[in-house]
Amino acid sequence: MSHEPTPSWQLVETGPMSSWSDYVLQRAQLTMKGKDFLGEKLGLTGMEISINAMPPGQSVPFAHSHKQNEELYLFLTGKGQMLLDNQVIDIGPGTAVRITPPVLRCWRNTGTEPLTCIVIQAKAGALEQATVKDGVVGKEPPRWP
Ligand code: ZN
DSSP, X not given: OOOOOOOSOOOOOOOOGGGGGGOEEEETTEEEETEEEOHHHHTOSSOEEEEEEEOTTOBOSSOBOOSSEEEEEEEEXXXXXXXXXXXXXXXXXXXXXXXXXXXXXXXXXXXXXXEEEEEEEEETTOOOOOHHHHOOOOSSOOOOO
16 A cells, blocks of 8 residues: 655635636535635645635525534625524624534625625534644744745
């Protein structure tokens, strides 16, 4: 059995946010415009991330929940609403919404420009440490070539 070297980092160019609406996601019987998942392209092992751009007047045509993953929606541009079970919240640039797995969620664009967001999902309760508890400062100062 041979082992391929595992790259220690990956890079994906998603293009400017203004081009995100050109993405077309094709998965099983689901076709969604303005959405792309980056997890596989980046080789992520502990989270999934998607980039999203929804045109004005549109809504995700279904509500969904998750089996084990919590989600973070970080809205970047535009104006809209999220439906979380039976509650409606207003969203806009800078709105960050964390949603536990069983909550039925949907979102729509109520504004006049694309509603863009980044969605990160990870197994709820899996994070053991972060920031200063997990970060290790290098012994030497950065050496930019
Ligand atoms: Zn989801």
